[in-house]
Amino acid sequence: MTLPLPPIDDADLAQLHPRLTADDPTVRRLALIELAELENEDHAPWLVAALSDREPEVRAEAAGRLAYWESPETVTALLASLGDADAGVREAAAHSLTEIRLPGSGRLLVAALGQQAAFVRASVLRALRELRLPESFEPALAAALAPEAVVRFEAVGVLGWLKHPDALPVLTRLAEGDAEAEVRRAAVGALGLATDASVLPALLSALRDPVWQVREEAATTIGKLRLAEAAAALIGALEDDYWQVRQRAARTLGRLRDTRAVAPLAAFALGHSSANLRKEAAIALGEIGAPTALDALAGATRDADPEVRKSARLAIAQIQGASIVGAS
Incomplete structure (x- = not known):
């Protein structure tokens, strides 16, 4: 190891010490696993020290195990490991950071958004997403316009979770014209934070996107917002080349x-x-509740798939029940 280890201050550490410092990296890695499984937070400094091990497999193990020990020291160490020379270590550190739950730790992440490396910024944004820290809004908004697609994608995730209406102009811009389909798709989903029909033009544009996953997301977001003005475009989407879009x-x-x-x-x-x-069509016909759908649904009760047959029977009952209620 290149850093001095914390002192040996209990029997468990004393027992594991020979293996934690063994020449064989596999032995060191297995010792770290045993150490972590003791679930003693006083052992976290040993895991932090292992982030400087000469072997990537040991550093990666330590980074992964630190997901269970959240403190300013472990978060700072994991942030440093996002710049590790080994991709496996970087990925392990990035994953562990997504387990952060404390606002104080999140503020350390916000401070790290000034880093130059795209991987670091994207990893930090991914870790910030579910924390919903208000102070992450402005940095995420700026990151949504970054030149790197991976950063824009993760920034959109933060903005979507924050549900701040001031993000809508940027999200609309990305949904309509970003060069990367995954960014467009994420932005279309994030438009679900809207409280009115102002995002309808962007969603209608997304329903015509050349990538089917974006069209699928647009149909889903329109449903969340219940934008009745989009009904005609959605009817057109029932003839989409992809059944996934038709289903949504x-x-x-x-x-x-x-x-x-x-x-x-x-x-x-x-x-x-x-x-x-x-099946989805049968459910939808039941929700619409029009008696004109009964003949088609009756045919669907003889469908080869049992789930379709069940959905058709339920839809028929739903329509007939509504008719009885309406007539009474």
Whole structure:
């Protein structure tokens, strides 16, 4: 090891010491595992010291095990390991940082966003996402315009979790025109934080995106926001080349309960080769509740897939129950 180890101050450490300092890196790594499994926070400095081991496999083990010991010292050490020469060590440190739960640790992450390396910034943003720290908003907003796609992607994740309306202009810009499909998809999903229809043009544009995963995400976000103005575009999406997009469009049309979708759902979804899509179409027709769907649903009760048959029967009962309630 290149750093001095903390003192041996208990029987467990005394027993493990010969293996923690052995010449064989495999022995050192296995000793670290045993040390970590003792779950004694006083042993964390030994794991931190192992981040400077000469062998990458030992450093990676230490980085992974430090996920369970959150303190300013361990967070600082893991941040330093994001710059390790070995990719496996860097990945282990990045994963451990995603286990951070304390706001104080999160503030150490925010301070690290000034680093130049894209991997470091992206890893820090990923770790910040679920903490929802208000002070991470401005740095994440700036990072959403970074030249590196991986940084933009992770920044969008932070903005989506924060749900700050001031992020909508940047998210809209990314959803409509980012060069990377994964960034567009993430931005489209993050537009679900909107509280009105101002994001509708961006979502309609995303429904025409050349990448099907972006179109799928757009249909999902429209459903979350229940944007009835998008019903016509979603009906068009029932003829998408990808069943995954059709399925999300069907699900959202059910939420919108637009009766114009009944015939297209029956024609383009209920008879599709994908059982998942047929099931979703049956559910959507039940939610819409139009009696004109009963004939198509009756046919679906004889579908080859049991889940589709069940969904069709439930949809028929739903429609008939609504009709009885309406007539009473």
